[in-house]
Amino acid sequence: MERQEQLWTWEQMETFFYMTNQEKADVVWECRISELAHPEILQELLDIYGAGIKATTKDVTVMYLAGWFGYLCGAMHFLSSDGWKVTAENIKLQLYNNQRGTMLITYVVHSEALVKKGDKEWVEEFYEDEMKPAYKQMQALSANNNLLHMWYQATHSLYWISDRMKYSGLSDRYVWQYEKNVEKFKKVTPSSCMGVMTEKHPYAKKLIFIDNPWDLNDPMPLKPSCCLAYQTEGGHLCYTCPRMKKSDRLEKFNKVLAEHSTTS
Numbered sequence: 001m002e003r004q005e006q007l008w009t010w011e012q013m014e015t016f017f018y019m020t021n022q023e024k025a026d027v028v029w030e031c032r033i034s035e036l037a038h039p040e041i042l043q044e045l046l047d048i049y050g051a052g053i054k055a056t057t058k059d060v061t062v063m064y065l066a067g068w069f070g071y072l073c074g075a076m077h078f079l080s081s082d083g084w085k086v087t088a089e090n091i092k093l094q095l096y097n098n099q100r101g102t103m104l105i106t107y108v109v110h111s112e113a114l115v116k117k118g119d120k121e122w123v124e125e126f127y128e129d130e131m132k133p134a135y136k137q138m139q140a141l142s143a144n145n146n147l148l149h150m151w152y153q154a155t156h157s158l159y160w161i162s163d164r165m166k167y168s169g170l171s172d173r174y175v176w177q178y179e180k181n182v183e184k185f186k187k188v189t190p191s192s193c194m195g196v197m198t199e200k201h202p203y204a205k206k207l208i209f210i211d212n213p214w215d216l217n218d219p220m221p222l223k224p225s226c227c228l229a230y231q232t233e234g235g236h237l238c239y240t241c242p243r244m245k246k247s248d249r250l251e252k253f254n255k256v257l258a259e260h261s262t263t264s
Contacts, residue, residue, distance in 0.1 A: 008082070010111075012170055016161050017075035018068070019107040024096040028052065028103065033072070034088040036134045046141065049095055052103030054233035062142040063153055063228045066135065068105045070154025073131060074161040074182075075107065076123050081181035082174065085117030088130045123181075124189050132195040151194055151202035152224035158182065159207060159221055210240070210249070213256035 013019045029048045035041045050061035072091070079086060090113035094106050139147045165175045186201045196202055207221040226243050229235045237244045239252055 007171060008078075008174055012168060013075065013078075014106075015168065016164050017071045017078065017107070018105060019072070019075045019109060021109060021111050023108060024094050024106050026097045028095040028097060030092055030094040032089055033091040033093060033107075033130055036093075036130065036137075039137060042134065042137050043141070045093075045095075046138070049103065049105075052095065052097075054235075056231050056233060057143065057228075059142045059145050060228040060231045062138040062145050063150065063226070065138060066150040067153035067157050067227060069131060069134065070157025071161065072107055073127070073154055074158050076126050077181045077185065078174075078178045079114070080117075080123045081177040083116055084114045085122050086113050086115070088126065123185065124193055127189075128193045132193060136195045146225075148196050148198060148202060149225035151196060152205055153227060155203050155205050156221070156223050156225075158203060211253065213239075213253045213260070 010019075010021045013021075029045070031041050031045065036045070046058060046061050046065070049065065050058065053061065053064060055061045055064070076086075086109050090109060092108040094108055095103055096106065097103055135147060135150055139145055139150060162175075162179060165178070182203065186203045189201070191198050191201050194202060205224045207224065209219040209221050212218050212220045220240055222240050222242050223238065224242070226241055227238065230237045230241075230243075237248070239249065244252075
């Protein structure tokens with residue numbers, strides 16, 4: 001298949017997966033994904049990113065990164081579903097500051113690094129060789145984080161990938177083949193390739209949806225696990241946090257509705 005048959009765009013890749021073929025400006029730190037296997041590299045990432053998000057504990061940084069890596073995994077499923085392959089050596093993780101000074105993560109893949117690959121086995125290898133060691137190392141470096149709950153952060157990221165695709169101009173064919181790829185991964189790939197020794201696959205976690213005060217026609221899922229945002233400096237429980245009491249969520253719901261009614 002020739003490259004011109006690639007109908008998705010890099011702008012879409014950045015929207016869905018935070019993946020781009022352009023180097024970012026204001027880069028604070030970077031490494032190859034293949035380098036995350038080195039404890040000193042991963043430790044440096046945790047230290048710099050943790051300071052950037054004002055995390056008060058390493059547990060917070062780990063949970064945030066677990067969510068970010070979920071978008072990277074989603075990108076691997078998407079590329080695989082379209083017959084492409086990219087190696088961890090050719091994916092660069094960059095920490096950068098946006099115009100508001102917020103530290104963010106992007107994954108840089110230059111277009112020429114994409115190669116045609118018909119089989120899907122390389123995605124499982126990516127989990128086994130790159131993500132499993134990274135998640136297990138992060139879990140070992142944190143004090144209280146559960147590995148399954150870390151993967152639940154990635155599960156939540158996969159939901160938002162599908163949600164963004166739904167509202168984009170991406171061809172239905174691409175959406176269908178991506179979702180089919182992820183579903184097959186849930187069914188045929190053992191959780192052990194993610195380092196989790198559970199019968200049920202982490203990505204098969206059933207999401208619970210709640211009313212969305214910002215858009216009453218678009219319910220939103222509770223996070224399958226807490227991202228620990230409340231443990232950042234000045235942080236608080238997210239509206240979709242499983243730790244939030246129903247009474248507190250209802251109070252927040254009514255407050256947002258009232259604010260919308262006064263500004264509309």
